[in-house]
Amino acid sequence: MGKKVTVVGAGFYGSTTAQRLAEYDIFDTVVITDIVDGKPEGLALDINQSRPIEGFETLVVGKTTGADGAGYEVIAGSDVVVITAGLPRKPGMSRMDLLETNAKIVRQVSEQVARHAPDAVVIVVSNPLDEMTAMAQLATGFPRNRVLGQAGMLDTARFSHFVAEALSVPVGTVRTLTLGSHGDTMVPVPSRSTVNGKPLREVMPAEQIEELVVRTRNGGAEVVALLKTGSAYYAPSAAAARMARAVAQDSGEVMPVCAWVDGDYGISGVYLGVEAELGAQGVRRIVQTELDADELTALKAAAEAVRAKQGDVADL
Numbered sequence: 309m310g311k312k313v314t315v316v317g318a319g320f321y322g323s324t325t326a327q328r329l330a331e332y333d334i335f336d337t338v339v340i341t342d343i344v345d346g347k348p349e350g351l352a353l354d355i356n357q358s359r360p361i362e363g364f365e366t367l368v369v370g371k372t373t374g375a376d377g378a379g380y381e382v383i384a385g386s387d388v389v390v391i392t393a394g395l396p397r398k399p400g401m402s403r404m405d406l407l408e409t410n411a412k413i414v415r416q417v418s419e420q421v422a423r424h425a426p427d428a429v430v431i432v433v434s435n436p437l438d439e440m441t442a443m444a445q446l447a448t449g450f451p452r453n454r455v456l457g458q459a460g461m462l463d464t465a466r467f468s469h470f471v472a473e474a475l476s477v478p479v480g481t482v483r484t485l486t487l488g489s490h491g492d493t494m495v496p497v498p499s500r501s502t503v504n505g506k507p508l509r510e511v512m513p514a515e516q517i518e519e520l521v522v523r524t525r526n527g528g529a530e531v532v533a534l535l536k537t538g539s540a541y542y543a544p545s546a547a548a549a550r551m552a553r554a555v556a557q558d559s560g561e562v563m564p565v566c567a568w569v570d571g572d573y574g575i576s577g578v579y580l581g582v583e584a585e586l587g588a589q590g591v592r593r594i595v596q597t598e599l600d601a602d603e604l605t606a607l608k609a610a611a612e613a614v615r616a617k618q619g620d621v622a623d624l
């Protein structure tokens with residue numbers, strides 16, 4: 309034990325992530341912070357009162373923080389910091405519509421993380437994801453392997469769910485993969501997707517795969533449109549919590565994440581969705597997978613689309 313994890317932002321995403329992390333019962337402390345006065349303290353109190361029922365010992369600590377950095381001393385010594393702070397999408401908004409607003413928030417938070425938890429691995433979930441991951445790395449000044457983003461785990465989960473639902477098979481029998489960006493240039497990898505060990509292309513017609521790919525790419529927007537206020541948080545928080553657990557346990561699990569790519573797939577100098585081996589220092593290594601020609605072309609196109617936007621965040 310002796311482990312500490314912080315979740316910055318106590319909205320639905322942050323609070324659900326904190327709950328999942330606490331229920332793993334592998335941390336001494338889960339810290340949750342927010343700028344809304346009293347909200348993180350109230351959530352912490354509520355989650356702590358579930359401990360006798362759910363049977364976990366992890367203590368949740370809530371702390372209201374100020375834009376000036378007041379209260380951030382509570383995160384000192386965190387092994388992992390999950391940044392969920394920022395505005396969620398509203399119906400009709402793209403992830404990119406949030407760029408300027410959330411860049412300011414993520415920059416402020418990242419500077420406080422660097423000050424108070426200089427050894428932490430940072431997992432970014434704020435949108436637009438790829439750009440905010442780049443922003444967090446710039447603002448913390450941390451080595452790039454210690455700053456990563458949550459995207460591929462969620463997109464892959466959505467894709468797998470849609471495949472399982474369409475074929476009426478247990479979700480545990482489906483393996484899918486998505487790479488690229490979190491958004492319009494998401495690159496699904498049907499060549500690496502299987503159902504009961506059989507290639508997806510053998511059990512589902514190409515046009516149906518394409519339909520599910522499009523639905524996966526728009527997975528967040530579909531939830532936003534139905535909810536009308538707020539955005540997805542159950543599946544996203546599950547993904548972020550699993551990533552934080554892999555780091556905390558130095559597990560070496562291979563997961564699709566937003567990581568710094570420098571040479572893999574012939575792509576260099578950009579944060580991009582790839583498979584990576586996770587451990588105590590964040591990304592141990594990028595795991596390069598066999599892609600067919602179309603998939604590789606799409607991944608390179610995604611890298612260039614994201615690169616242009618990541619170049620812009622330095623000025624925000």
